Amino acid sequence: MADCLFCRIVTGEIPATIVKRTEEAVAFRDIDARAPTHVLVIPTQHIPAVREATGPEREQLLGGLLAFAAQVASELGLDKGGYRIVTNTGPDAGQSVDHLHLHVLGGRRLTWPPG
Ligand code: 5GP
Ligand code: ZN
Numbered sequence: 001m002a003d004c005l006f007c008r009i010v011t012g013e014i015p016a017t018i019v020k021r022t023e024e025a026v027a028f029r030d031i032d033a034r035a036p037t038h039v040l041v042i043p044t045q046h047i048p049a050v051r052e053a054t055g056p057e058r059e060q061l062l063g064g065l066l067a068f069a070a071q072v073a074s075e076l077g078l079d080k081g082g083y084r085i086v087t088n089t090g091p092d093a094g095q096s097v098d099h100l101h102l103h104v105l106g107g108r109r110l111t112w113p114p115g
Pocket of ligand 1: 017029030031033087088095096098
């Protein structure tokens, strides 16, 4: 999608600090990190949010995205201390970019529940 910020990060039109990428997914540093490690994991395909990830193909994509996020966390050294993977969906959750993304947060003790 031409006017989608994260689609433009996928194409390289907007620069980002890429951590890992495959055909299906890209992991990059969040511009406004809320933890010592804060990475966003997105599908290369434009899907607005997890609620739109329905049907067998997208459900498979979701599984792959979660596994990819776990690999990224591991490669960033978060396995021992642990980490959180979260996806905001819609206004009540504060979703600000309408391209499905998983936040991978770690490197400090996280509070629960989130605000
Ligand atoms: P949301 O609030 O939708 O769950 O998360 C969107 C995230 O995207 C925020 O954490 C925000 O800091 C991050 N973000 C917004 N614009 C940019 C950008 O241009 N580059 C990068 N790397 N992250 C961004
Ligand atoms: Zn997009």
